[in-house]
Amino acid sequence: xxxxxxxxxxxxxxxxxxxxxxxxxxxxxxxxxxxxxxxxxxxxxxxxxxxxxxxxxxxxxxxxxxxxxxxxxxxxxxxxxxxxxxxxxxxxxxxxxxxxxxxxxxxxxxxxxxxxxxxxxxxxxxxxxxxxxxxxxxxxxxxxxxxxxxxxxxxxxxxxxxxxxxxxxxxxxxxxxxxxxxxxxxxxxxxxxxxxxxxxxxxxxxxxxxxxxxxxxxxxxxxxxxxxxxxxxxxxxxxxxxxxxxxxxxxxxxxxxxxxxxxxxxxxxxxxxxx
Numbered sequence: 331x332x333x334x335x336x337x338x339x340x341x342x343x344x345x346x347x348x349x350x351x352x353x354x355x356x357x358x359x360x361x362x363x364x365x366x367x368x369x370x371x372x373x374x375x376x377x378x379x380x381x382x383x384x385x386x387x388x389x390x391x392x393x394x395x396x397x398x399x400x401x402x403x404x405x406x407x408x409x410x411x412x413x414x415x416x417x418x419x420x421x422x423x424x425x426x427x428x429x430x431x432x433x434x435x436x437x438x439x440x441x442x443x444x445x446x447x448x449x450x451x452x453x454x455x456x457x458x459x460x461x462x463x464x465x466x467x468x469x470x471x472x473x474x475x476x477x478x479x480x481x482x483x484x485x486x487x488x489x490x491x492x493x494x495x496x497x498x499x500x501x502x503x504x505x506x507x508x509x510x511x512x513x514x515x516x517x518x519x520x521x522x523x524x525x526x527x528x529x530x531x532x533x534x535x536x537x538x539x540x541x542x543x544x545x546x547x548x549x550x551x552x553x554x555x556x557x558x559x560x561x562x563x564x565x566x567x568x569x570x571x572x573x574x575x576x577x578x579x580x581x582x583x584x585x586x587x588x589x590x591x592x593x594x595x596x597x598x599x600x601x602x603x604x605x
Contacts, residue, residue, distance in 0.1 A: 348405055349404075349405040349406055349407045349455070349457065350371055350372065350401060350404050350405065350406055350407070351371065351372045351406075351407045351409065351472060352369050352370065352371045352372070352397050352401070352406060352407070352408050352409065352472065353369065353370050353371075353409045353410075353461075353470065353471075353472025353473040353474075353475060353476040354367075354368070354369045354390070354393035354394050354397050354408055354409065354410050354473075354476055355367070355368055355389075355390065355393055355410070355411060355412075355463070355473060355476035355477045355479075355480045356368075356386055356387075356388070356389025356390035356391070356392065356393050356412070356480050357386065357389060357477070357480040357481045357483075357484040358384060358385055358386035358388075358389055358484060359484055359485070359487075359575045360574065360575060360576075361385055361386050362383055362384055362385045363383060363384075363575075364380070364381070364382060364383065364484050364485065364486070364487040364488075365380060365381050365383070365384035365385065365386065365388065365389045365484050366378060366379065366380040366381075366389060366479070366480040366481065366482065366483030366484035366485070366486070366490075367379055367380075367389045367390070367392040367393040367396065367480050367483070368393055368475075368476045368479035368480040368483065369393050369394075369396055369397035369400070369476060370472050370475040370476045370479065370497055370499065371401075371472070372472065372499075374475075374496045374497050374498060374499050375494070375495075375496060375497075376475070376476075376479055376494065376495055376496070376497045377396055377397075377400055377492055377493065377494045378479045378480065378482075378483045378492075378493050379392075379396075379483060379490050379491060379492045379493060380483035380484060380486045380487075380488065380489065380490040381489050381490075382487060382488050382489050387412070387414055387415065387437070387438060388438060388441065389480060389484075390410065390412035390414065390415040391412075391415050391418070391438060391441050391442060391445065392441065393410075393476065393480065394408060394410060394415055394419070394445060395441065395444060395445050395448065396492070398445065398448045398449065398452075398456065399448060402448075402451075402452065403453075403454065404454060405454040405455050405456070406454070406455075406456045406457070407456075407457045407459060408456060408457070408458050408459065409459050409460075409461045409470060409472055409473050410458065410459075410460060410461070410473075411460065411461055411462060411463025411464075411473055411477075412460075412463075413460055416458045416460055418438075418442050419442065419445055419446065419449070419458065420458055423442045423443065423445075423446055424446065426439070426442075427443060427446065461473050463477065463595075464477065464535070464595030464596075466504060466545060466594065466595070466598075467503060467504050468500060468502065468503060468504045469503075471499050471500060471501050472499065474500065475497055475499050475500070477599060478599040478602065478603065479497060481596070481599045481600060482599070482600075482603050485600065504545070535593050535594050535595050535596075536579065536591040536592065536593060536594070537591060537592055537594040538550075538589075538591055538592075539553040539554055539557075539592065540553075541594070542592055542594055542597065542598060542601070545594070545598060546598065546601060546602065548601075553601060554566075556601045557572075557592075557597075557601070560600055560601075562577060562578065562597075562600075563578075563590075567590065568580070568590040568592075572592075575596075576593060576596065577592060577593050577596050577597055577600075578590050578591065578592050578593070578597075579591060
């Protein structure tokens with residue numbers, strides 16, 4: 331029997347019980363700073379927006395709120411990579427509302443309680459699912475898509491009203507992905523490059539242009555040109571904006587030569603959008 335494609339597999343999961351699966355995410359630069367939010371459903375429909383200044387937690391919560399508000403009459407499975415947002419909604423906030431003293435000093439209460447109101451007014455169930463964010467294996471395609479859109483809107487660095495549209499979801503597994511569906515899957519130990527040599531695993535989120543290019547199917551030069559178009563690189567160096575926003579950092583070799591590495595999870599979506 332032919333195996334289902336990954337897209338078919340995901341849609342089969344989503345259709346169980348008639349629930350619509352939606353990925354939500356938020357992004358902020360400098361936290362607080364320019365921020366964006368987005369939700370993307372399994373059919374590629376999305377909504378997104380941005381602020382000139384907000385926190386990442388506000389962006390994450392807003393993405394969830396807008397997904398609920400935009401689908402009032404549909405059973406939902408909401409994916410989020412924010413444990414803070416999910417725990418606020420499902421564990422902490424109900425107790426805060428019952429006992430105001432417990433809510434003293436808590437942030438974002440108006441936003442959190444407005445989400446509770448939306449949930450209480452619903453007749454259809456909502457399931458919250460935590461997924462590992464910035465997963466280079468693309469184990470959760472809807473979260474990947476929402477992450478990309480929220481980052482794009484954060485980089486507008488201005489207040490933007492709610493925007494809707496259609497987004498082409500990348501359903502493919504990336505090198506190292508565990509197609510069995512486990513989150514946070516690691517590359518197999520026997521993974522090899524095109525020359526047959528053992529691949530060196532990168533530790534942490536920081537990567538060279540060559541390593542990022544390998545993930546995107548681009549040369550190091552092509553990555554550099556896209557970084558320059560984004561204003562993140564100039565004269566073979568990371569710009570101050572890239573350094574201030576945590577997108578790049580300098581490293582020094584034993585010879586004293588300075589080079590720059592890039593935060594793969596933050597930079598890769600920007601490079602993909604800069605085609």
